[in-house]
Amino acid sequence: MKTKYDQNQIQDYIATYQLDQIFSQASAIPIQLRTYERNEIVLKEGDELDGIYFQVEGRTKVSSSIETGKALLLRFCHPLSVFGDVELIQKVVIQSQVEATEPTTFLFINKRTVETELMLDRNFLYELLKYLSYKLQTCTTASRINLLASVEERFASYLLTTRLQNEFGKEILTPHVPEIASLIGTTPRHLNRVIQKFITMNVLNKEKKKISILDWDRLDEISNGLRYE
Known part of the structure; x- marks a missing residue:
């Protein structure tokens, strides 16, 4: 210091x-x-x-x-x-x-x-x-949200909240899966399984550790309207 x-x-x-x-x-x-x-x-x-x-x-x-x-x-x-x-x-x-x-x-x-x-x-x-x-x-x-929602709902909510770029959305924004997992109250292993599931559903894509969203409407349905805000 x-x-x-x-x-x-x-x-x-x-x-x-x-x-x-x-x-x-x-x-x-x-x-x-x-x-x-x-x-x-x-x-x-x-x-x-x-x-x-x-x-x-x-x-x-x-x-x-x-x-x-x-x-x-x-x-x-x-x-x-x-x-x-x-x-x-x-x-x-x-x-x-x-x-x-x-x-x-x-x-x-x-x-x-x-x-x-x-x-x-x-x-x-x-x-x-x-x-x-x-x-x-x-x-x-x-x-x-972390106590009552499923990991799928939490991750979908996280992605939608950070997309909105409100104040708390900015505060939880990170590209690192282990940090996202900690923020939404799960383990990196479980979150990776959810990511793979979303990939097979054509909801998102992942290349070289970068996640890109393919279907925001489907993601909104999965979140059941939940947001970290």
């Missing part, structure tokens, strides 16, 4: 993402730039949170694990994303691991400033509520 206090760059990011609407007095808040390289851990599950992170550049991977060592991929995040909101409100340790998948930059505000100043700011709390409610909505929807 590299840190710096480049006020010009910080103000550029604040203007780009209209963060001045979140902080009533942005110029008075000690904001730090933190940059992480590819594969570097930003937040480690189980650690104490040191502050709130606003992702302004790059791409991150968010996952959650259990004591056996198995990890569940939750989403990929792009600017503007916020980390630390759940932990700050609930006063708990870091709940999910965040890893940079490419060089990624954050605006960082230390925990003390957040608790003593920003938590008293109505604009900040309102924005925090928006991010929290979005995470709750998308996690609830994904959990419901």
Whole structure:
């Protein structure tokens, strides 16, 4: 991790993402730039949170694990994303691991400033509520589909959701079968069987690990109207 206090760059990011609407007095808040390289851990599950992170550049991977060592991929995040909101409100340790998948930059505000100043700011709390409610909505929807739908329905829903390019569709978009399998709650082996089934049905084609859709209408029928959104 590299840190710096480049006020010009910080103000550029604040203007780009209209963060001045979140902080009533942005110029008075000690904001730090933190940059992480590819594969570097930003937040480690189980650690104490040191502050709130606003992702302004790059791409991150968010996952959650259990004591056996198995990890569940939750989403990929792009600017503007916020980390630390759940932990700050609930006063708990870091709940999910965040890893940079490419060089990624954050605006960082230390925990003390957040608790003593920003938590008293109505604009900040309102924005925090928006991010929290979005995470709750998308996690609830994904959990419901993954628990109640067949793998065929889940995969069809995944393909249709990522095609729509809504916000959560962008966050779960990946070309890698093992990552897709984790996102929809199955194993790569089972997902490969479903892919082969869809190929025989002339629903999709796969060449050199690249999947192309041949029949979106049939895929919609298989999904039974389910979407990860």
